[in-house]
Amino acid sequence: MIYRSKALRLYPNQKMLGCLQLIASFAAFLFLVFHFHRRRYWRDLLFPDWPLIGMLPSFLKNLGQTYDYTTEVLQRKGGTGNFLGPWFTGMNYLVTCDPMNVHRIMSKNFANYIKGHDLREVLDAFGDSIFTVDSDAWKHYRALQHSVFKAKCFEKFREKIVREKVESCLIPLLDQVEKRGVELDLQDVFGRFNFDAVCSIVLGFDPKSLALDFQEVACIRAFDEVGECTFYRQTIPKSVWKLQRWLGIGPEKKMARACEVFDRFLYESIASKREKLPKINGNEKEADDLLACLMRGDEGKDEADDMLLRDTAFSLLFAGRDTITSALTWFFWLVATHPSVEAKIHEEIKEEKEVKDQVYLHAALCEGLRLYPPVPSVIRQTIKHDILPSGHEVSPSTMIMISLYAMGRCEEIWGKDCLEFKPERWISRRGGIVHMPSYKFSTFIAGPRTCLGKDLSFTQMKIMASAILCNYQVHVVEDHPISPTLSMVLQMSYGLKIRISKRH
Numbered sequence: 159m160i161y162r163s164k165a166l167r168l169y170p171n172q173k174m175l176g177c178l179q180l181i182a183s184f185a186a187f188l189f190l191v192f193h194f195h196r197r198r199y200w201r202d203l204l205f206p207d208w209p210l211i212g213m214l215p216s217f218l219k220n221l222g223q224t225y226d227y228t229t230e231v232l233q234r235k236g237g238t239g240n241f242l243g244p245w246f247t248g249m250n251y252l253v254t255c256d257p258m259n260v261h262r263i264m265s266k267n268f269a270n271y272i273k274g275h276d277l278r279e280v281l282d283a284f285g286d287s288i289f290t291v292d293s294d295a296w297k298h299y300r301a302l303q304h305s306v307f308k309a310k311c312f313e314k315f316r317e318k319i320v321r322e323k324v325e326s327c328l329i330p331l332l333d334q335v336e337k338r339g340v341e342l343d344l345q346d347v348f349g350r351f352n353f354d355a356v357c358s359i360v361l362g363f364d365p366k367s368l369a370l371d372f373q374e375v376a377c378i379r380a381f382d383e384v385g386e387c388t389f390y391r392q393t394i395p396k397s398v399w400k401l402q403r404w405l406g407i408g409p410e411k412k413m414a415r416a417c418e419v420f421d422r423f424l425y426e427s428i429a430s431k432r433e434k435l436p437k438i439n440g441n442e443k444e445a446d447d448l449l450a451c452l453m454r455g456d457e458g459k460d461e462a463d464d465m466l467l468r469d470t471a472f473s474l475l476f477a478g479r480d481t482i483t484s485a486l487t488w489f490f491w492l493v494a495t496h497p498s499v500e501a502k503i504h505e506e507i508k509e510e511k512e513v514k515d516q517v518y519l520h521a522a523l524c525e526g527l528r529l530y531p532p533v534p535s536v537i538r539q540t541i542k543h544d545i546l547p548s549g550h551e552v553s554p555s556t557m558i559m560i561s562l563y564a565m566g567r568c569e570e571i572w573g574k575d576c577l578e579f580k581p582e583r584w585i586s587r588r589g590g591i592v593h594m595p596s597y598k599f600s601t602f603i604a605g606p607r608t609c610l611g612k613d614l615s616f617t618q619m620k621i622m623a624s625a626i627l628c629n630y631q632v633h634v635v636e637d638h639p640i641s642p643t644l645s646m647v648l649q650m651s652y653g654l655k656i657r658i659s660k661r662h
């Protein structure tokens with residue numbers, strides 16, 4: 159009796175074990191099929207590809223020096239290779255820094271490479287704006303903003319804003335800092351300056367965030383948080399950040415709070431502009447800020463228009479503030495650590511007062527933008543099958559990452575001394591700026607989607623750099639750590655701590 163009951167108890171266990179063995183063998187079979195299929199489909203792998211976790215270990219191991227490590231690996235692989243994320247996450251990218259591929263993607267076969275739905279979801283804080291849309295909608299925004307950006311009155315207005323802000327705010331603040339002999343985070347100063355300048359240019363008012371007390375400004379904090387969270391979304395599977403958003407936890411909780419803060423800020427600015435605009439138009443002098451220009455060209459005044467203005471304003475504030483801040487911060491670090499370059503810029507500033515004639519300064523800025531592109535990479539998605547000049551085939555919906563950071567350090571483009579800071583490489587024998595095709599110097603990207611703020615940025619950076627370098631010498635605080643952040647815009651992780659002394 160006892161024996162029988164024992165046998166009865168053993169029987170279902172054995173059956174279950176058999177079942178489990180069958181399932182395990184089937185799973186192992188599927189696992190192998192998937193692994194070999196993935197190996198055959200994706201060639202030219204950038205890093206070792208592990209079952210299930212893909213290339214995550216190499217990515218995490220080199221997290222601290224991701225940009226340099228990827229640049230080095232891309233060089234070894236001839237400029238193009240595949241990055242495969244963990245299985246079933248869809249985080250697979252063809253990564254390239256090959257200028258001919260960039261030429262095809264950005265110009266020659268432009269219509270086949272779009273920003274796409276996935277990127278639009280990640281960038282949802284930007285709403286429907288020039289940065290997120292494709293095809294006809296993009297053409298419409300581009301034409302609208304192009305006409306404003308290229309208008310002579312808008313150009314003069316921007317320059318006036320920057321010059322006034324330098325004279326009335328930046329130089330007096332630096333004078334105080336110099337007198338007190340205290341340390342200063344130059345990245346923070348540029349971030350505040352640019353926020354004020356870009357608000358004046360886009361919204362028509364100065365929030366005056368740049369002041370000696372360096373108080374925390376809620377809106378600046380909110381913009382930073384949106385940048386961080388948006389980047390975070392690009393590094394994890396879509397399902398994970400979407401779940402976090404639904405539950406309102408982790409970075410997504412921060413994102414929601416930040417969106418509320420700047421939405422309030424932007425909608426209040428739009429409402430106040432709508433109120434003031436008819437009065438301004440009644441006077442002879444019209445407002446030249448971007449919001450006013452867009453409102454004037456658009457007579458409808460319903461909620462949808464406000465949303466469009468909010469999306470446009472947000473995108474331009476984001477594009478204008480962080481990129482110039484990044485470019486100037488890296489530029490000043492490079493100049494402060496290369497005294498011979500600093501001396502040459504200073505000589506030129508003393509002789510050439512007009513920014514358009516400051517060739518050496520322009521060359522030094524280009525060189526900084528080459529080594530530290532404010533936007534380190536851009537993403538595109540294919541519509542149809544294509545073969546890139548490097549020989550890589552891309553099927554529909556392939557995600558392509560163009561590493562602008564690696565392009566700026568590519569030996570084939572810049573030569574053996576590509577890692578050195580040498581403004582001279584930009585100066586021609588006749589003393590002008592060497593023309594580099596935009597598919598080789600792609601910091602502002604190439605083709606029809608080229609950055610609309612390129613000229614504006616150079617003018618602003620030259621005005622600011624010459625005002626500072628004409629009056630002060632910049633000294634980086636000893637042992638201050640310098641490393642780039644992992645984010646949409648290449649900032650310095652610990653800021654740029656400096657001291658300044660007055661020039662005699």
Ligand code: HEM
Nearest residue numbers: 477478481482485532533536601602603607609610611615
């Ligand atoms: C050093 C400064 C800057 C750099 C390096 C830079 C770089 C870039 C890059 C790489 C893109 C392409 C992004 C992509 O397609 O994924 C872009 C697009 C754009 N940038 Fe800039 N940018 C700078 C400053 C500015 C400023 C100051 C503004 C305006 C306030 C601006 C407005 C735009 C616009 C409107 C686009 C979208 C163009 C389009 O898609 O048609 N940028 N920029």
